[in-house]
Amino acid sequence: MSDQPAVSDVDIAVVGGGAAGCVLAARLSERPDRTVALIEAGPDYPDPEALPEDLRSGWRSAGSHDWGLTDEATGAVVARAKVVGGCSATNGTIALRGASADFDGWAALGNPGWSFAQVLPDFRRIETDLDFSDDWHGQHGPVPIRRYGPKELTAVNAAAYEALVEAGFAEVTDHNRPGAIGVGPAPVNTVGGVRMSAAATYLRQARDRPNLSILADATADRVLLERGTATGVRLADGRIVRAGRVVLAAGTYGSPAILLRTGIGPAHDLAVLGLPCRSDLPGVGANLQEHPGISVIWPLARELPDGPRFQIVATQAAPGHTAGDGPWLQHVPAATPTLFWVSATVMNPRSRGRVRLATLDPLARPRITLNLLAELEDLAAMVEGVRSARHVGARGPLKELAGGPEQWLGAGIQDPAELADALRRAVWTYHHACGTCAMGPDPQTGSVVDAQGRVYGVDNLWVADASIMPVIPSANTHLPTLMIAEHLAGQIAAAD
Numbered sequence: 001m002s003d004q005p006a007v008s009d010v011d012i013a014v015v016g017g018g019a020a021g022c023v024l025a026a027r028l029s030e031r032p033d034r035t036v037a038l039i040e041a042g043p044d045y046p047d048p049e050a051l052p053e054d055l056r057s058g059w060r061s062a063g064s065h066d067w068g069l070t071d072e073a074t075g076a077v078v079a080r081a082k083v084v085g086g087c088s089a090t091n092g093t094i095a096l097r098g099a100s101a102d103f104d105g106w107a108a109l110g111n112p113g114w115s116f117a118q119v120l121p122d123f124r125r126i127e128t129d130l131d132f133s134d135d136w137h138g139q140h141g142p143v144p145i146r147r148y149g150p151k152e153l154t155a156v157n158a159a160a161y162e163a164l165v166e167a168g169f170a171e172v173t174d175h176n177r178p179g180a181i182g183v184g185p186a187p188v189n190t191v192g193g194v195r196m197s198a199a200a201t202y203l204r205q206a207r208d209r210p211n212l213s214i215l216a217d218a219t220a221d222r223v224l225l226e227r228g229t230a231t232g233v234r235l236a237d238g239r240i241v242r243a244g245r246v247v248l249a250a251g252t253y254g255s256p257a258i259l260l261r262t263g264i265g266p267a268h269d270l271a272v273l274g275l276p277c278r279s280d281l282p283g284v285g286a287n288l289q290e291h292p293g294i295s296v297i298w299p300l301a302r303e304l305p306d307g308p309r310f311q312i313v314a315t316q317a318a319p320g321h322t323a324g325d326g327p328w329l330q331h332v333p334a335a336t337p338t339l340f341w342v343s344a345t346v347m348n349p350r351s352r353g354r355v356r357l358a359t360l361d362p363l364a365r366p367r368i369t370l371n372l373l374a375e376l377e378d379l380a381a382m383v384e385g386v387r388s389a390r391h392v393g394a395r396g397p398l399k400e401l402a403g404g405p406e407q408w409l410g411a412g413i414q415d416p417a418e419l420a421d422a423l424r425r426a427v428w429t430y431h432h433a434c435g436t437c438a439m440g441p442d443p444q445t446g447s448v449v450d451a452q453g454r455v456y457g458v459d460n461l462w463v464a465d466a467s468i469m470p471v472i473p474s475a476n477t478h479l480p481t482l483m484i485a486e487h488l489a490g491q492i493a494a495a496d
C-alpha cells in the first residue's frame with residue numbers, strides 16, 4: 001500500500017496506548033505547547049459509562065479485546081490486550097512494585113539512574129496509596145492503590161490467609177515496603193470494584209487537552225527514518241503520522257515487531273525478511289522473559305458466592321537467601337464458585353524466549369517462543385512451588401473447604417520426574433512478558449536501548465514499556481511498567 005498524506009504532524013508520536021503509553025501521553029502533553037499523538041491498534045472508550053463490563057470490573061482479569069497470540073512451541077494462549085489502556089485495562093490489578101534488589105540489579109548491569117533509590121520517586125509519583133502515608137508511598141499520583149481488609153476477604157481468601165500463616169509465612173501488612181516477604185493483603189488498583197487502569201487514571205485526566213490527539217483503531221506498521229533519524233510512523237493502512245520524536249510503547253510483543261519492520265534488529269533476520277538493515281541490534285526480540293506458573297486446584301465442597309479474585313499474596317525467598325533478595329516464589333490463592341486454587345509462580349526465572357516476525361504484514365501475529373521451564377533451575381523452583389502450594393492447601397482452614405482431592409494435570413503425582421513432566425504440560429504464563437528490547441550499555445551483547453530508553457543507532461527514537469526491562473522483576477509487572485514510563489517521560493521531555 002502506498003503512503004498517504006500525513007494525518008497528523010506532531011512533536012511526539014507515542015505508539016501503543018497501553019499501560020506505558022497512557023502514562024507517556026499524559027506526562028508528555030502536560031506542556032500545552034508540545035503536541036502529542038497517541039497511536040493505538042485497539043478501540044478507545046472515552047466515556048466511562050460505555051466501558052464494557054469486563055474492562056470495568058476489577059474483580060478479575062478480562063478476556064475480551066485480546067490480540068489472539070500463542071506460543072509457537074506449545075500452542076498456549078499468550079494474553080495481550082488490544083485496547084486503549086492495553087493490559088492495564090484487562091489485568092488482575094495486583095499492584096506490586098518488586099524488590100529493591102530487582103532495580104539495583106538493573107543499575108548494576110550498566111543502567112545508571114535505575115537503582116531502587118533512584119526509581120522510588122517514580123513509583124511514588126504513580127500512586128495515591130489509600131492505606132499508607134509514609135516515605136515509601138505516594139499521596140498525589142493518578143492511580144489509587146488499596147488493600148482488602150480482613151472483613152472484605154472471600155471465604156476462600158480468608159481460609160487461605162489462615163492456612164498460609166499456619167504454614168509458616170510471616171504476616172506483612174504492606175507488600176510494597178522494601179524487604180516484605182510473607183503473606184499479606186495484595187495492593188490492588190481496584191477501587192469500589194472498578195479497575196483503575198492507566199486509561200481510567202492517567203489518560204482520563206489528559207484526554208481533553210487540545211495538544212493531545214488519540215488515534216484509536218490504528219495499527220502502526222513501522223517507524224519512518226530519514227538519514228538515521230526517526231521522522232514519524234507509517235500506519236498499516238498507509239497513513240502517516242509525522243513526528244519530531246517517536247516513542248514506542250507497543251509492549252513486549254508489539255515494540256520489537258515494529259523495530260524489526262523498520263529494519264532495526266538482528267542483521268541476519270532482517271536479511272531473511274528482505275529488509276535493509278538500519279541498525280544491527282541482535283537483541284531485538286531476544287531475552288523474552290516471563291514468570292511461569294502452576295495452579296494446584298481443588299473442588300469446593302459447596303458452591304460459594306463469587307467475589308474479587310485476587311485479594312492476598314504470599315511470597316518466599318529462595319533457600320539460603322534473605323528477604324532483601326526479594327521473592328523467589330509467589331502464591332496467589334483464588335476461587336470460582338465451584339473450585340479454588342493456590343498458584344505457584346517462579347519469580348526469578350532463568351529461561352529466555354524470543355519473538356520474531358513471521359512476515360512483514362503489520363497485521364500478522366508475531367512468532368513467539370516462551371521457553372517456559374526450559375532451564376532446570378526454573379523447573380526445580382516450580383516443583384518446590386507445587387510442594388508449597390500443596391502444603392498450604394492441606395492446612396485445616398482450606399482443607400475444610402475442599403470437596404475432594406486435587407484436580408489438575410499433576411494431581412496426586414509425587415514422583416519428581418513424573419511431576420516435572422506434568423509441570424511442563426500444565427505451566428501457564430503469568431502475563432508478565434518483558435525484556436525483548438532490553439536496556440543496557442552494549443548493543444553488541446543484546447542491549448537495544450540505553451539507560452535513557454534511546455534506541456541504539458537511530459536518533460529521536462525511544463522505547464519505553466515492559467520490553468526494556470533487562471531482567472524480569474520478582475513481582476507482577478504493571479507498576480514496574482508504569483514506573484518505566486514515568487522515569488523516561490521526564491527524559492524524553494528534556495530532549496526538547
Ligand SMILES: Cc1cc2nc3c(=O)[nH]c(=O)nc-3n(C[C@H](O)[C@H](O)[C@H](O)COP(=O)(O)OP(=O)(O)OC[C@H]3O[C@@H](n4cnc5c(N)ncnc54)[C@H](O)[C@@H]3O)c2cc1C
Nearest residue numbers: 016018020041086087091092093094220251254466476478
Ligand atoms: C490477563 C492479564 C493479567 C495481568 N495481571 C496483572 C496484574 O494483576 N498485576 C500486574 O502487575 N500485571 C499484570 N499484568 C501485566 C501488566 O498488565 C503488563 O505488564 C503491562 O500492562 C505492560 O505494559 P506495556 O505498556 O508494556 O504493554 P501493554 O499494556 O500490553 O500495552 C501495549 C499497547 O500497544 C498496543 N499495540 C501493540 N502493537 C501495536 C501496533 N503495531 N500499533 C499500535 N498499537 C499497538 C496494544 O494494543 C496495547 O494497547 C497482566 C497482564 C494480562 C494480559
